[in-house]
Amino acid sequence: MKSIRRVLILNVTALLVVALGSVAALVYRITQDALSEKQRSAGELVDLQFAEQRDEALLTQARALAGEAQSQFDPVKFRQYFEAAPFGAYALTFGANSHITVPLWLAERIPGPLSFRLNGLLATDIKLNESEASTHGYVQVDSDWGNIWRSKALAGPNLPLDVSQFQTEEKFQWFFDEIEINEGVKARRVRLKAPLTRTRVLVQAQEPQPEKASLGVAAGLRPDPFRPNRYIGPPWYYDPRGQGPGPGSGMSKRPPFGIGSRPPSPSPPPPPLSNFFGGNYQPTLYIQVAWDSTTSDPKLLELESRRKLQHAELDADHERSLRHVEKRLLWIGLGTFAIVVVGGWLLVGVGLSPLKRLSDAVSQVSAKDFKLPLEPRELPREVSPVALRFQQTLQDLQAAFAREKRSSADISHELRTPLAALTTTLEVALRKPRSNEEYRQTIVDSRQIARQMSRLVERMLMLAWLDAGADVIRPCVVEIDELVDGCAAIGKPLAEAQGLKFQVNAEHPLTVNTDPDKVREVVMNLLHNAIEYNRPGGEVEITARSSPGGIVLVVRDTGIGIAAEFQDKIFERFYRGDPSRNATGVHAGLGLAIVKEYVDRLGGRLSIESQLGSGSSFRVEIPGGTLTGING
Amino acid sequence: MRLLLVEDHKPLVRALRQGLEEEGFAVDLAADGEEADHKATGTNYDVIILDLMLPKKDGLTLLQAWRSAGMQTHIIILTAKGSLEDKVKGLDLGADDYLTKPFELDELLARLRALIRRRHQTKDPVLRIHDLTIDTSSRNVKRGSRSIHMTPREYALLEFLAFHHGKVVTRTMIWEHLYDEHDESTSNVVDVYIRYLRNKIDKGFETALILTRWGEGYMLRGEDDVEAVPEPAPATH
Numbered sequence: 002m003k004s005i006r007r008v009l010i011l012n013v014t015a016l017l018v019v020a021l022g023s024v025a026a027l028v029y030r031i032t033q034d035a036l037s038e039k040q041r042s043a044g045e046l047v048d049l050q051f052a053e054q055r056d057e058a059l060l061t062q063a064r065a066l067a068g069e070a071q072s073q074f075d076p077v078k079f080r081q082y083f084e085a086a087p088f089g090a091y092a093l094t095f096g097a098n099s100h101i102t103v104p105l106w107l108a109e110r111i112p113g114p115l116s117f118r119l120n121g122l123l124a125t126d127i128k129l130n131e132s133e134a135s136t137h138g139y140v141q142v143d144s145d146w147g148n149i150w151r152s153k154a155l156a157g158p159n160l161p162l163d164v165s166q167f168q169t170e171e172k173f174q175w176f177f178d179e180i181e182i183n184e185g186v187k188a189r190r191v192r193l194k195a196p197l198t199r200t201r202v203l204v205q206a207q208e209p210q211p212e213k214a215s216l217g218v219a220a221g222l223r224p225d226p227f228r229p230n231r232y233i234g235p236p237w238y239y240d241p242r243g244q245g246p247g248p249g250s251g252m253s254k255r256p257p258f259g260i261g262s263r264p265p266s267p268s269p270p271p272p273p274l275s276n277f278f279g280g281n282y283q284p285t286l287y288i289q290v291a292w293d294s295t296t297s298d299p300k301l302l303e304l305e306s307r308r309k310l311q312h313a314e315l316d317a318d319h320e321r322s323l324r325h326v327e328k329r330l331l332w333i334g335l336g337t338f339a340i341v342v343v344g345g346w347l348l349v350g351v352g353l354s355p356l357k358r359l360s361d362a363v364s365q366v367s368a369k370d371f372k373l374p375l376e377p378r379e380l381p382r383e384v385s386p387v388a389l390r391f392q393q394t395l396q397d398l399q400a401a402f403a404r405e406k407r408s409s410a411d412i413s414h415e416l417r418t419p420l421a422a423l424t425t426t427l428e429v430a431l432r433k434p435r436s437n438e439e440y441r442q443t444i445v446d447s448r449q450i451a452r453q454m455s456r457l458v459e460r461m462l463m464l465a466w467l468d469a470g471a472d473v474i475r476p477c478v479v480e481i482d483e484l485v486d487g488c489a490a491i492g493k494p495l496a497e498a499q500g501l502k503f504q505v506n507a508e509h510p511l512t513v514n515t516d517p518d519k520v521r522e523v524v525m526n527l528l529h530n531a532i533e534y535n536r537p538g539g540e541v542e543i544t545a546r547s548s549p550g551g552i553v554l555v556v557r558d559t560g561i562g563i564a565a566e567f568q569d570k571i572f573e574r575f576y577r578g579d580p581s582r583n584a585t586g587v588h589a590g591l592g593l594a595i596v597k598e599y600v601d602r603l604g605g606r607l608s609i610e611s612q613l614g615s616g617s618s619f620r621v622e623i624p625g626g627t628l629t630g631i632n633g
Numbered sequence: 634m635r636l637l638l639v640e641d642h643k644p645l646v647r648a649l650r651q652g653l654e655e656e657g658f659a660v661d662l663a664a665d666g667e668e669a670d671h672k673a674t675g676t677n678y679d680v681i682i683l684d685l686m687l688p689k690k691d692g693l694t695l696l697q698a699w700r701s702a703g704m705q706t707h708i709i710i711l712t713a714k715g716s717l718e719d720k721v722k723g724l725d726l727g728a729d730d731y732l733t734k735p736f737e738l739d740e741l742l743a744r745l746r747a748l749i750r751r752r753h754q755t756k757d758p759v760l761r762i763h764d765l766t767i768d769t770s771s772r773n774v775k776r777g778s779r780s781i782h783m784t785p786r787e788y789a790l791l792e793f794l795a796f797h798h799g800k801v802v803t804r805t806m807i808w809e810h811l812y813d814e815h816d817e818s819t820s821n822v823v824d825v826y827i828r829y830l831r832n833k834i835d836k837g838f839e840t841a842l843i844l845t846r847w848g849e850g851y852m853l854r855g856e857d858d859v860e861a862v863p864e865p866a867p868a869t870h
């Protein structure tokens with residue numbers, strides 16, 4: 002057997018699977034896109050960070066080189082002259098060119114801008130330790146006085162440098178760019194402009210000390226043993242306290258180059274430079290450092306590996322997030338599925354409960370008790386019409402049953418009384434020997450009772466016949482006036498025997514197309530009724546006339562009449578105006594029921610006008626149309 | 634015994650009346666409810682036979698009214714209404730018995746006799762007074778060993794006296810219970826029948842059972858009255 006609940010649940014489940022599947026696919030897709038986007042931007046960020054850190058490292062190296070470069074002005078040439086000064090005058094006599102040393106000597110002897118300028122112009126050189134400076138790339142240091150230092154890696158042409166790029170006012174400035182060095186070697190380059198802030202006397206190149214070299218301090222830098230506190234450098238950096246630059250204190254004098262830190266503004270600020278020989282000349286270094294992708298700089302390698310690591314982490318993160326989303330979606334889907342299936346089962350149960358109540362109630366209905374144990378108005382709108390209709394049907398059925406029961410009780414009652422009379426009559430007659438006259442009387446009485454009973458049975462059969470639909474209407478042209486006269490001929494003696502006045506008013510001629518047998522039955526029944534229920538000395542009148550639609554028959558009596566509340570009941574079977582009046586047994590409440598049935602079959606109308614105590618008037622309208630043979 | 638037959642079906646009334654009268658009952662008739670009410674309240678009947686579906690006044694309505702008015706008369710309902718509910722309702726409203734149509738006359742008579750016995754507080758259908766035996770069911774009367782034939786009316790009178798044996802029964806009482814409404818009231822009809830009875834019962838016996846109480850009426854000799862008169866010699870039973 003099909004279950005509505007199961008069907009509903011299966012359909013809802015199927016629908017749910019489709020809906021959940023679509024939603025989950027959509028959500029998964031969207032999440033995947035978002036995660037990919039996130040991964041991509043995170044990757045970009047990592048790349049950016051990498052580029053920034055690489056540039057930072059480049060810059061750091063450039064700065065370190067700048068620091069180193071400015072520490073390695075080489076005034077050695079000059080010092081040689083200085084050491085030979087006492088012989089300078091002497092030398093004047095020997096060499097035409099030896100007089101050149103004189104201003105140099107003077108220049109060194111007189112510290113100040115002029116001395117510095119001369120030093121810079123004539124006696125300085127840029128020297129960098131090759132192994133220190135350019136292990137991991139290409140380095141080129143330019144100076145604005147024309148000295149250039151290039152690392153060995155730069156075998157090819159010079160790295161191009163456009164000095165005009167740099168702002169003259171800025172002391173420190175740098176640019177990053179991509180450059181093609183040679184034969185398609187692409188490299189990242191930084192160009193750094195840095196001011197030359199001091200020079201230092203280099204005594205001699207010593208063995209490099211590894212720990213200092215890593216700091217980018219010029220190797221073999223030693224204080225001058227003869228003039229330990231001698232300062233050589235731009236006068237605006239001169240310390241009047243006479244603290245000469247040393248390996249330790251020199252650090253503090255240098256502008257603190259380093260990653261992420263800007264050189265502090267010196268106090269007092271340097272005067273603006275005009276030109277190389279102007280009052281406030283500021284010598285400048287241009288350091289270029291370039292790294293190609295093959296550079297094995299540890300810093301770069303570290304950055305590179307960190308970048309790769311981060312990318313790998315991002316990929317892993319992405320995968321993990323996706324797995325997580327998948328798992329979540331799966332659980333959400335399963336949870337929703339379970340909830341909807343269980344909840345749906347319950348909800349459908351709740352929804353179907355009125356139906357169950359109805360079916361329970363219906364199953365309790367029995368033929369004994371036609372009550373539906375349920376109040377239909379309490380049911381939901383969808384079900385209550387069914388219940389209401391069913392209840393109505395049950396009530397109709399109950400009424401029909403009650404009618405049937407009463408009818409059979411009536412029939413048995415109507416038959417029992419004459420039967421009792423018959424048996425009693427016969428028994429009494431048989432109790433002892435009697436005279437012929439007495440026997441005869443008994444037989445006469447018995448015959449009378451039997452006739453009454455047979456008439457009763459006949460009427461009941463007639464009604465049953467009508468009920469069964471076995472009766473057939475046979476219409477023909479009927480002369481109603483003659484028919485009424487015929488009935489009156491039978492009724493008149495009966496009426497007069499009861500002391501009643503009998504009157505006939507029939508229109509002549511009066512014809513109608515109908516079934517004469519039925520009409521005769523109707524008229525006779527009405528006449529019998531009028532005679533039976535009349536008062537002594539009353540009258541019975543039958544009238545027949547034509548009407549627009551056919552004919553009208555009226556049978557009037559002066560009997561007891563029928564109260565208004567019973568007027569629609571008198572056509573029911575076994576109904577009598579006087580409930581106990583069964584003395585004659587003939588009419589037994591069936592006459593008017595038969596009249597009504599016949600009039601209905603003939604397509605006519607039966608009505609009654611009555612006043613209690615003064616008589617009744619039964620009116621039959623029979624249509625005169627073309628009444629064809631109708632069954633039942 | 635005097636009955637009231639309330640029934641509106643004329644052929645049945647005719648047959649039943651004849652049957653009952655031939656059994657010695659005095660039968661009054663009522664064809665509708667009002668007549669029945671009138672007669673039942675005016676006369677002290679032994680039993681009322683009541684139909685239920687009556688013109689003018691319904692049988693059950695009558696029954697209820699009579700019982701609530703304190704009427705003690707035994708009532709048997711005789712009706713075509715045969716359903717259980719109808720029977721229960723009729724008995725519950727105060728009827729003593731219920732019989733449905735069609736019925737056997739013998740059954741009705743037996744039930745009537747039972748009701749009459751109940752009215753006189755006796756269960757034995759055979760009445761024994763001294764050496765007189767009256768079988769109320771077969772209506773056989775014996776004095777000693779001698780069987781006595783009686784007409785219905787003589788029997789009815791003897792039975793009435795026997796039910797009241799030892800007590801004085803007035804002529805009015807006899808009249809009321811043995812004669813129906815249509816009988817001509819002649820002053821000596823009771824005396825005539827008493828004489829008939831004496832001829833049949835006491836004649837040839839030493840002990841007279843039917844005694845005359847001058848100025849009051851008659852009585853059938855009770856058990857206390859034995860020593861007052863000499864016992865008859867063969868008191869066989």
